[in-house]
Amino acid sequence: MTSGDVMKVGDASVLSADIPLLSIDRLTVQSGALPVIDNLELDVAAGSRVAVVGSGRGSRAALLDAICGLRSATSGSVRLDGRRLKQAFSAKTFWGILFTGVLVGLLCAAAAVDIDRLWLAVVKRGLVVEEPFTITTFGKRLRSYFRAELAIDRLAGNWRIVTADGREVLAVRRDLSEARELRNQMQAAVTARRIGPGVIPDITDLVGDANEPQRELLLDESTLDRLAAGKRRIRFRGWSAFTFGLFLGIGMSWTIWQRGRRLPEVAAGAGVARTFRVPRVFPAMTIFENVLVAVEQGVRRKSLSWWQMIDKSYCVSRTEKLIQSAGLSDQSFTFASDLSLYERRCLEIARGLAMDPRILLVDEPADGIATHQQDMLASLLKEVCGRDLTVVLTSASEGSLTEICDYTVNLSSHSV
Numbered sequence: 001m002t003s004g005d006v007m008k009v010g011d012a013s014v015l016s017a018d019i020p021l022l023s024i025d026r027l028t029v030q031s032g033a034l035p036v037i038d039n040l041e042l043d044v045a046a047g048s049r050v051a052v053v054g055s056g057r058g059s060r061a062a063l064l065d066a067i068c069g070l071r072s073a074t075s076g077s078v079r080l081d082g083r084r085l086k087q088a089f090s091a092k093t094f095w096g097i098l099f100t101g102v103l104v105g106l107l108c109a110a111a112a113v114d115i116d117r118l119w120l121a122v123v124k125r126g127l128v129v130e131e132p133f134t135i136t137t138f139g140k141r142l143r144s145y146f147r148a149e150l151a152i153d154r155l156a157g158n159w160r161i162v163t164a165d166g167r168e169v170l171a172v173r174r175d176l177s178e179a180r181e182l183r184n185q186m187q188a189a190v191t192a193r194r195i196g197p198g199v200i201p202d203i204t205d206l207v208g209d210a211n212e213p214q215r216e217l218l219l220d221e222s223t224l225d226r227l228a229a230g231k232r233r234i235r236f237r238g239w240s241a242f243t244f245g246l247f248l249g250i251g252m253s254w255t256i257w258q259r260g261r262r263l264p265e266v267a268a269g270a271g272v273a274r275t276f277r278v279p280r281v282f283p284a285m286t287i288f289e290n291v292l293v294a295v296e297q298g299v300r301r302k303s304l305s306w307w308q309m310i311d312k313s314y315c316v317s318r319t320e321k322l323i324q325s326a327g328l329s330d331q332s333f334t335f336a337s338d339l340s341l342y343e344r345r346c347l348e349i350a351r352g353l354a355m356d357p358r359i360l361l362v363d364e365p366a367d368g369i370a371t372h373q374q375d376m377l378a379s380l381l382k383e384v385c386g387r388d389l390t391v392v393l394t395s396a397s398e399g400s401l402t403e404i405c406d407y408t409v410n411l412s413s414h415s416v
Contacts, residue, residue, distance in 0.1 A: 019082045021046035021390050022067070022359055027076035029062045035074070036062045042409060044359075049391040051402035054412035057364065060394035061277065063411070064361045067392075068274045069267040080270050080358070086261040097253040104249025105242040109146075112241030148234040150187045152179050161186060164234065170223070269301055271358030277367050279344035283337035287328050287347055290336055292319045294354035301355065318354070325384045326350040327376075342373045346380060353384060360385065362393035366401050375400045 020043035027040040036059045044050050052060055065071035067078055069085065078085045087093075144151070148164045159179035161171040170186060173179035260266075264274075282290050295315045323332055326346045331339070336347060345365055352360050362381070366374045378400040385391050395402050402408055 020044055021081060022392070023079040023082065024067070025077045025079070027063075027066060027078065028074045029066050029071060030074045031058065031062070037066070037411075040076070040411075044390060044392060046358075046390055047388060048407075049385070049405040050393075051398075051405040051408040052392065052394045052411055053396070053398060053402060053408055054410040057277075057396065059411055061363060064274060064363050064392070064394060067267070068272050068361060069264040080272070085267050085270055085272070087257075087263075087266045093257060097250055097257065100253040101246045101249035104252070105245035108245030108248070109238045109242040112237045146235065146238045150183050150190065152176070152183055268355065271356075272361065273352035273355045273357035273359070274361040275345070275348040275352055275363055275365070277364035279341070279348045281336040281339075281344055281347055281351075283335065286333045286335055287323060287339070288319060288332045290347060291322050291350050291354055292316070294351040295319050295322070298355040322350045322354055325353075327380065342369045342377065345369070345377060349380065349384065353389075357389065359390040359392065362391060364394055364396070366395055366399055371400075377401065378404050 022042075022044040024040055024042040027037055027042075028035055029037040036056075040063070052063060062071060066073050067085070145164050150170065151162055151164055153160045153162050157174075159173050159176050160169050161173070161179060161183045162169050171179075171182055173182060282293070285293075292315060295318050296310055299310055299315060320329075320332075323329055326349060328343065328346055328350070331343070336344065339347065349360075349362070365377055365381075369377070381391065381393075381401070382404045391405070393401060393405070398408065
Protein backbone atom coordinates (compact mmCIF):
# COMPACT_ATOMS: atom_id res chain seq x y z
CA MET A 1 0.00 0.00 0.00
CA THR A 2 1.37 3.36 -0.90
CA SER A 3 1.73 6.24 1.50
CA GLY A 4 -1.41 8.30 1.84
CA ASP A 5 -3.85 5.58 0.70
CA VAL A 6 -7.18 5.71 2.52
CA MET A 7 -8.75 2.48 3.81
CA LYS A 8 -11.99 1.93 5.66
CA VAL A 9 -11.52 0.46 9.11
CA GLY A 10 -11.97 -3.29 9.10
CA ASP A 11 -10.77 -3.76 5.51
CA ALA A 12 -9.06 -7.14 5.24
CA SER A 13 -5.99 -5.65 3.57
CA VAL A 14 -5.26 -3.61 6.69
CA LEU A 15 -4.96 -6.67 8.90
CA SER A 16 -1.65 -8.46 9.38
CA ALA A 17 -1.32 -12.20 8.89
CA ASP A 18 0.56 -12.45 12.20
CA ILE A 19 -0.63 -11.25 15.58
CA PRO A 20 -0.58 -7.43 15.33
CA LEU A 21 1.10 -5.28 17.93
CA LEU A 22 -2.12 -3.32 18.54
CA SER A 23 -5.51 -4.94 18.04
CA ILE A 24 -8.80 -3.10 18.57
CA ASP A 25 -11.80 -5.44 18.50
CA ARG A 26 -15.38 -4.11 18.17
CA LEU A 27 -14.61 -1.08 20.30
CA THR A 28 -17.51 1.15 21.33
CA VAL A 29 -17.01 4.32 23.36
CA GLN A 30 -19.90 6.46 24.55
CA SER A 31 -20.15 10.06 25.63
CA GLY A 32 -23.25 10.17 27.77
CA ALA A 33 -25.92 8.18 25.94
CA LEU A 34 -24.41 8.70 22.48
CA PRO A 35 -21.58 6.55 21.06
CA VAL A 36 -18.64 8.53 19.72
CA ILE A 37 -17.04 5.33 18.40
CA ASP A 38 -19.23 2.46 17.30
CA ASN A 39 -18.00 -1.11 16.78
CA LEU A 40 -14.48 -0.17 15.67
CA GLU A 41 -12.08 -2.87 14.46
CA LEU A 42 -8.45 -2.02 13.72
CA ASP A 43 -5.16 -3.92 13.65
CA VAL A 44 -1.83 -2.12 13.67
CA ALA A 45 1.32 -4.09 12.82
CA ALA A 46 4.56 -3.55 14.72
CA GLY A 47 6.74 -0.83 13.23
CA SER A 48 3.98 0.69 11.10
CA ARG A 49 2.72 4.27 11.11
CA VAL A 50 -1.04 4.79 10.96
CA ALA A 51 -3.00 8.02 10.55
CA VAL A 52 -6.58 8.25 11.83
CA VAL A 53 -8.61 10.93 10.06
CA GLY A 54 -12.22 11.90 9.54
CA SER A 55 -15.18 12.25 11.90
CA GLY A 56 -15.12 14.75 14.77
CA ARG A 57 -12.18 15.64 16.96
CA GLY A 58 -13.97 14.06 19.95
CA SER A 59 -14.10 10.66 18.23
CA ARG A 60 -10.40 10.71 17.36
CA ALA A 61 -9.45 11.75 20.89
CA ALA A 62 -11.78 9.08 22.33
CA LEU A 63 -9.94 6.41 20.35
CA LEU A 64 -6.55 7.40 21.78
CA ASP A 65 -8.06 7.78 25.27
CA ALA A 66 -9.47 4.26 25.08
CA ILE A 67 -6.12 2.84 23.97
CA CYS A 68 -4.10 4.49 26.74
CA GLY A 69 -6.68 3.94 29.49
CA LEU A 70 -7.90 7.50 30.01
CA ARG A 71 -11.44 6.50 29.01
CA SER A 72 -13.33 3.27 29.62
CA ALA A 73 -14.81 1.48 26.63
CA THR A 74 -18.50 0.64 26.69
CA SER A 75 -17.74 -2.63 24.91
CA GLY A 76 -14.98 -4.28 22.94
CA SER A 77 -11.33 -4.67 23.79
CA VAL A 78 -7.87 -3.21 23.19
CA ARG A 79 -5.00 -5.70 22.99
CA LEU A 80 -1.25 -5.34 22.82
CA ASP A 81 0.52 -8.44 21.47
CA GLY A 82 -2.76 -10.31 21.74
CA ARG A 83 -3.19 -9.47 25.45
CA ARG A 84 -5.79 -7.13 26.85
CA LEU A 85 -4.44 -3.85 28.15
CA LYS A 86 -5.63 -4.67 31.64
CA GLN A 87 -3.79 -5.44 34.84
CA ALA A 88 -3.55 -9.21 35.29
CA PHE A 89 -4.79 -10.93 38.43
CA SER A 90 -1.69 -12.22 40.23
CA ALA A 91 -0.70 -13.78 43.53
CA LYS A 92 0.34 -10.31 44.72
CA THR A 93 -3.14 -9.00 43.95
CA PHE A 94 -4.74 -11.93 45.78
CA TRP A 95 -2.70 -11.47 48.95
CA GLY A 96 -3.18 -7.70 48.83
CA ILE A 97 -6.97 -8.05 48.64
CA LEU A 98 -6.97 -10.68 51.39
CA PHE A 99 -4.74 -8.56 53.65
CA THR A 100 -7.05 -5.58 53.19
CA GLY A 101 -10.06 -7.74 54.05
CA VAL A 102 -8.43 -9.07 57.22
CA LEU A 103 -7.35 -5.55 58.26
CA VAL A 104 -10.86 -4.13 57.77
CA GLY A 105 -12.27 -7.16 59.61
CA LEU A 106 -10.03 -6.55 62.61
CA LEU A 107 -10.96 -2.87 62.68
CA CYS A 108 -14.67 -3.74 62.58
CA ALA A 109 -14.21 -6.31 65.35
CA ALA A 110 -12.35 -3.77 67.48
CA ALA A 111 -15.13 -1.21 66.96
CA ALA A 112 -17.82 -3.78 67.77
CA VAL A 113 -16.32 -4.70 71.13
CA ASP A 114 -15.56 -1.07 72.12
CA ILE A 115 -12.14 0.37 71.25
CA ASP A 116 -11.75 2.16 74.59
CA ARG A 117 -12.23 -1.09 76.50
CA LEU A 118 -9.93 -2.87 74.10
CA TRP A 119 -7.18 -0.30 74.78
CA LEU A 120 -7.68 -0.74 78.51
CA ALA A 121 -7.40 -4.51 78.28
CA VAL A 122 -4.53 -4.78 75.80
CA VAL A 123 -2.26 -1.87 76.78
CA LYS A 124 -3.17 -0.16 80.03
CA ARG A 125 -3.59 -3.27 82.18
CA GLY A 126 -0.22 -4.57 81.05
CA LEU A 127 1.38 -1.33 82.26
CA VAL A 128 -0.42 -1.61 85.62
CA VAL A 129 0.97 -5.08 86.35
CA GLU A 130 4.37 -4.04 84.89
CA GLU A 131 4.40 -6.61 82.11
CA PRO A 132 6.76 -5.83 79.20
CA PHE A 133 4.91 -4.76 76.06
CA THR A 134 5.99 -7.29 73.45
CA ILE A 135 4.31 -8.91 70.46
CA THR A 136 3.77 -12.05 72.55
CA THR A 137 2.12 -10.27 75.49
CA PHE A 138 0.10 -8.07 73.14
CA GLY A 139 -1.25 -11.09 71.30
CA LYS A 140 -1.95 -12.90 74.58
CA ARG A 141 -3.93 -10.00 76.06
CA LEU A 142 -5.77 -9.43 72.77
CA ARG A 143 -6.78 -13.09 72.68
CA SER A 144 -7.88 -12.96 76.31
CA TYR A 145 -10.07 -9.95 75.65
CA PHE A 146 -11.83 -11.47 72.66
CA ARG A 147 -12.33 -14.66 74.68
CA ALA A 148 -13.91 -12.47 77.39
CA GLU A 149 -11.62 -13.84 80.11
CA LEU A 150 -11.53 -12.24 83.55
CA ALA A 151 -8.75 -9.71 84.18
CA ILE A 152 -6.86 -8.01 87.00
CA ASP A 153 -6.99 -4.26 87.49
CA ARG A 154 -5.65 -1.91 90.16
CA LEU A 155 -7.38 0.81 92.15
CA ALA A 156 -6.22 2.63 95.27
CA GLY A 157 -3.50 0.12 96.06
CA ASN A 158 -5.81 -2.90 95.78
CA TRP A 159 -6.06 -5.49 93.04
CA ARG A 160 -9.46 -5.99 91.53
CA ILE A 161 -10.74 -8.99 89.61
CA VAL A 162 -12.93 -7.59 86.84
CA THR A 163 -14.67 -8.69 83.68
CA ALA A 164 -12.80 -8.37 80.37
CA ASP A 165 -14.34 -4.98 79.60
CA GLY A 166 -13.81 -3.75 83.19
CA ARG A 167 -17.49 -2.97 83.70
CA GLU A 168 -18.00 -5.27 86.70
CA VAL A 169 -15.80 -5.85 89.78
CA LEU A 170 -16.02 -9.43 91.08
CA ALA A 171 -13.49 -9.40 93.95
CA VAL A 172 -10.78 -7.26 95.57
CA ARG A 173 -7.44 -8.48 97.01
CA ARG A 174 -4.44 -6.66 98.47
CA ASP A 175 -1.82 -9.09 97.20
CA LEU A 176 -1.24 -9.50 93.44
CA SER A 177 -0.37 -13.20 93.64
CA GLU A 178 -3.51 -13.89 95.61
CA ALA A 179 -5.57 -11.90 93.13
CA ARG A 180 -4.10 -13.91 90.25
CA GLU A 181 -4.86 -17.21 91.95
CA LEU A 182 -8.44 -16.16 92.65
CA ARG A 183 -8.85 -14.83 89.13
CA ASN A 184 -7.72 -18.17 87.67
CA GLN A 185 -10.16 -20.05 89.87
CA MET A 186 -13.03 -17.77 88.92
CA GLN A 187 -12.17 -18.06 85.25
CA ALA A 188 -12.21 -21.85 85.54
CA ALA A 189 -15.64 -21.68 87.11
CA VAL A 190 -17.00 -19.42 84.35
CA THR A 191 -15.55 -21.68 81.64
CA ALA A 192 -17.07 -24.75 83.31
CA ARG A 193 -20.42 -23.00 83.42
CA ARG A 194 -20.22 -22.24 79.72
CA ILE A 195 -19.15 -25.68 78.47
CA GLY A 196 -20.70 -27.80 81.17
CA PRO A 197 -19.84 -29.04 84.72
CA GLY A 198 -17.45 -31.84 85.54
CA VAL A 199 -14.71 -30.70 83.19
CA ILE A 200 -13.25 -27.71 85.04
CA PRO A 201 -13.72 -26.92 88.78
CA ASP A 202 -16.90 -25.00 89.52
CA ILE A 203 -18.22 -23.03 92.49
CA THR A 204 -18.04 -26.01 94.88
CA ASP A 205 -14.23 -25.90 94.69
CA LEU A 206 -12.27 -23.91 97.25
CA VAL A 207 -9.28 -21.63 96.81
CA GLY A 208 -6.00 -22.52 98.59
CA ASP A 209 -4.02 -25.68 99.37
CA ALA A 210 -3.96 -28.03 102.38
CA ASN A 211 -1.72 -25.75 104.45
CA GLU A 212 -3.85 -22.64 103.98
CA PRO A 213 -7.28 -21.75 105.25
CA GLN A 214 -9.74 -22.48 102.49
CA ARG A 215 -11.86 -19.64 101.16
CA GLU A 216 -15.10 -20.13 99.34
CA LEU A 217 -15.27 -18.87 95.76
CA LEU A 218 -17.24 -15.60 95.61
CA LEU A 219 -19.45 -16.45 92.64
CA ASP A 220 -23.06 -17.51 92.84
CA GLU A 221 -25.16 -19.24 90.21
CA SER A 222 -26.64 -16.06 88.73
CA THR A 223 -23.20 -14.39 88.45
CA LEU A 224 -21.77 -17.44 86.70
CA ASP A 225 -24.69 -17.50 84.27
CA ARG A 226 -24.27 -13.79 83.53
CA LEU A 227 -20.51 -14.05 82.97
CA ALA A 228 -20.88 -17.14 80.78
CA ALA A 229 -23.54 -15.37 78.70
CA GLY A 230 -21.34 -12.27 78.48
CA LYS A 231 -18.47 -14.38 77.20
CA ARG A 232 -20.64 -15.84 74.47
CA ARG A 233 -21.94 -12.38 73.61
CA ILE A 234 -18.57 -10.68 73.22
CA ARG A 235 -17.22 -13.55 71.13
CA PHE A 236 -20.31 -13.49 68.93
CA ARG A 237 -20.04 -9.74 68.44
CA GLY A 238 -16.32 -9.93 67.69
CA TRP A 239 -16.54 -12.76 65.18
CA SER A 240 -19.65 -11.34 63.51
CA ALA A 241 -18.00 -7.93 63.07
CA PHE A 242 -14.77 -9.54 61.84
CA THR A 243 -16.64 -11.63 59.26
CA PHE A 244 -18.60 -8.58 58.08
CA GLY A 245 -15.44 -6.47 57.85
CA LEU A 246 -13.57 -9.25 56.05
CA PHE A 247 -16.15 -9.48 53.27
CA LEU A 248 -16.52 -5.68 53.19
CA GLY A 249 -12.76 -5.17 52.82
CA ILE A 250 -12.43 -7.86 50.16
CA GLY A 251 -15.41 -6.43 48.25
CA MET A 252 -14.05 -2.87 48.34
CA SER A 253 -10.54 -3.98 47.34
CA TRP A 254 -11.88 -6.09 44.50
CA THR A 255 -14.03 -3.20 43.21
CA ILE A 256 -11.13 -0.72 43.37
CA TRP A 257 -8.82 -3.19 41.65
CA GLN A 258 -11.35 -3.83 38.90
CA ARG A 259 -11.80 -0.09 38.28
CA GLY A 260 -8.04 0.35 38.17
CA ARG A 261 -7.33 -2.41 35.66
CA ARG A 262 -7.43 0.06 32.76
CA LEU A 263 -5.61 2.96 34.38
CA PRO A 264 -3.10 4.87 32.21
CA GLU A 265 -0.30 3.41 34.35
CA VAL A 266 -1.19 -0.07 33.10
CA ALA A 267 -1.00 1.01 29.45
CA ALA A 268 2.23 2.94 30.10
CA GLY A 269 3.73 -0.13 31.75
CA ALA A 270 2.86 -2.15 28.65
CA GLY A 271 4.72 0.34 26.43
CA VAL A 272 2.11 2.89 25.31
CA ALA A 273 3.11 6.58 25.25
CA ARG A 274 0.82 9.49 24.41
CA THR A 275 0.95 13.14 23.37
CA PHE A 276 -2.01 15.53 23.52
CA ARG A 277 -3.63 18.09 21.25
CA VAL A 278 -2.97 20.69 23.95
CA PRO A 279 0.56 19.71 25.08
CA ARG A 280 0.74 18.70 28.74
CA VAL A 281 4.14 19.77 30.00
CA PHE A 282 5.44 21.01 33.35
CA PRO A 283 5.48 24.78 32.72
CA ALA A 284 7.61 25.63 35.78
CA MET A 285 10.33 23.16 34.72
CA THR A 286 12.94 23.48 31.99
CA ILE A 287 13.00 21.33 28.86
CA PHE A 288 15.84 19.29 30.37
CA GLU A 289 13.92 18.68 33.59
CA ASN A 290 10.73 17.73 31.71
CA VAL A 291 12.54 15.06 29.72
CA LEU A 292 14.67 13.87 32.64
CA VAL A 293 11.57 13.08 34.69
CA ALA A 294 10.24 10.91 31.86
CA VAL A 295 13.60 9.15 31.39
CA GLU A 296 13.77 8.26 35.09
CA GLN A 297 10.22 6.92 34.98
CA GLY A 298 11.13 4.78 31.99
CA VAL A 299 14.11 3.35 33.88
CA ARG A 300 11.93 2.55 36.88
CA ARG A 301 9.34 0.86 34.67
CA LYS A 302 11.94 -1.46 33.20
CA SER A 303 13.54 -2.30 36.54
CA LEU A 304 12.80 -5.85 37.69
CA SER A 305 13.83 -5.37 41.32
CA TRP A 306 11.62 -3.88 44.01
CA TRP A 307 14.53 -1.63 45.04
CA GLN A 308 14.91 0.57 41.98
CA MET A 309 18.39 2.00 41.53
CA ILE A 310 18.71 4.79 38.97
CA ASP A 311 21.92 5.41 37.03
CA LYS A 312 22.00 9.20 37.09
CA SER A 313 24.73 9.53 34.48
CA TYR A 314 22.79 7.31 32.04
CA CYS A 315 19.61 9.33 32.60
CA VAL A 316 21.39 12.63 31.99
CA SER A 317 23.08 11.30 28.83
CA ARG A 318 19.83 9.90 27.43
CA THR A 319 18.00 13.14 28.22
CA GLU A 320 20.56 15.15 26.28
CA LYS A 321 20.26 12.82 23.26
CA LEU A 322 16.46 13.04 23.24
CA ILE A 323 16.52 16.83 23.45
CA GLN A 324 19.01 16.95 20.60
CA SER A 325 16.92 14.59 18.46
CA ALA A 326 13.87 16.80 19.07
CA GLY A 327 15.78 19.86 17.84
CA LEU A 328 15.68 21.64 21.20
CA SER A 329 19.37 21.50 22.18
CA ASP A 330 19.77 25.28 22.23
CA GLN A 331 16.84 25.61 24.62
CA SER A 332 17.59 22.86 27.14
CA PHE A 333 17.30 25.21 30.10
CA THR A 334 14.37 27.23 28.82
CA PHE A 335 11.21 26.96 30.87
CA ALA A 336 8.42 25.04 29.16
CA SER A 337 6.04 27.96 29.74
CA ASP A 338 8.18 30.10 27.40
CA LEU A 339 8.00 27.67 24.45
CA SER A 340 5.86 28.05 21.36
CA LEU A 341 3.14 25.51 20.56
CA TYR A 342 5.38 23.79 18.00
CA GLU A 343 8.25 23.55 20.51
CA ARG A 344 5.94 22.15 23.17
CA ARG A 345 4.81 19.48 20.69
CA CYS A 346 8.46 18.57 20.08
CA LEU A 347 9.02 18.43 23.84
CA GLU A 348 6.04 16.09 24.28
CA ILE A 349 7.38 13.76 21.59
CA ALA A 350 10.78 13.71 23.32
CA ARG A 351 9.10 12.90 26.63
CA GLY A 352 7.08 10.13 25.03
CA LEU A 353 10.21 8.58 23.53
CA ALA A 354 11.93 8.83 26.93
CA MET A 355 9.67 6.04 28.18
CA ASP A 356 11.07 3.66 25.52
CA PRO A 357 7.55 2.93 24.28
CA ARG A 358 6.51 0.27 21.81
CA ILE A 359 3.71 2.42 20.42
CA LEU A 360 3.42 6.23 20.37
CA LEU A 361 -0.01 7.88 20.16
CA VAL A 362 0.24 11.39 18.68
CA ASP A 363 -2.93 13.44 19.18
CA GLU A 364 -3.65 16.11 16.53
CA PRO A 365 -0.02 17.19 15.94
CA ALA A 366 -1.03 19.53 13.11
CA ASP A 367 -3.58 21.45 15.17
CA GLY A 368 -2.72 25.14 15.70
CA ILE A 369 0.66 25.26 13.95
CA ALA A 370 1.68 26.70 10.58
CA THR A 371 2.13 24.60 7.43
CA HIS A 372 5.93 24.85 7.44
CA GLN A 373 5.93 23.77 11.10
CA GLN A 374 3.77 20.78 10.19
CA ASP A 375 6.40 19.82 7.60
CA MET A 376 9.15 20.15 10.21
CA LEU A 377 7.17 18.06 12.70
CA ALA A 378 6.55 15.40 10.05
CA SER A 379 10.29 15.21 9.37
CA LEU A 380 10.98 15.00 13.09
CA LEU A 381 8.54 12.14 13.59
CA LYS A 382 9.87 10.29 10.59
CA GLU A 383 13.44 10.66 11.82
CA VAL A 384 13.15 9.95 15.55
CA CYS A 385 10.58 7.16 15.32
CA GLY A 386 12.39 5.17 12.66
CA ARG A 387 10.94 1.80 11.72
CA ASP A 388 11.05 0.13 15.16
CA LEU A 389 8.46 2.31 16.86
CA THR A 390 4.78 1.99 16.00
CA VAL A 391 3.01 5.34 15.60
CA VAL A 392 -0.72 6.11 15.58
CA LEU A 393 -1.52 9.77 14.95
CA THR A 394 -4.82 11.58 14.52
CA SER A 395 -5.58 14.48 12.22
CA ALA A 396 -8.61 16.43 11.05
CA SER A 397 -7.53 16.06 7.41
CA GLU A 398 -4.74 14.69 5.30
CA GLY A 399 -1.48 16.61 5.01
CA SER A 400 2.27 16.36 5.42
CA LEU A 401 1.93 14.51 8.74
CA THR A 402 -0.38 11.84 7.34
CA GLU A 403 1.84 11.39 4.29
CA ILE A 404 4.64 9.90 6.41
CA CYS A 405 2.24 7.12 7.50
CA ASP A 406 1.98 3.73 5.83
CA TYR A 407 -1.79 4.02 5.55
CA THR A 408 -4.66 6.22 6.64
CA VAL A 409 -7.76 5.03 8.47
CA ASN A 410 -11.07 6.82 7.94
CA LEU A 411 -12.96 6.88 11.25
CA SER A 412 -16.18 8.36 9.87
CA SER A 413 -17.92 5.04 9.32
CA HIS A 414 -17.38 4.03 12.96
CA SER A 415 -18.50 7.17 14.79
CA VAL A 416 -21.58 9.23 15.29
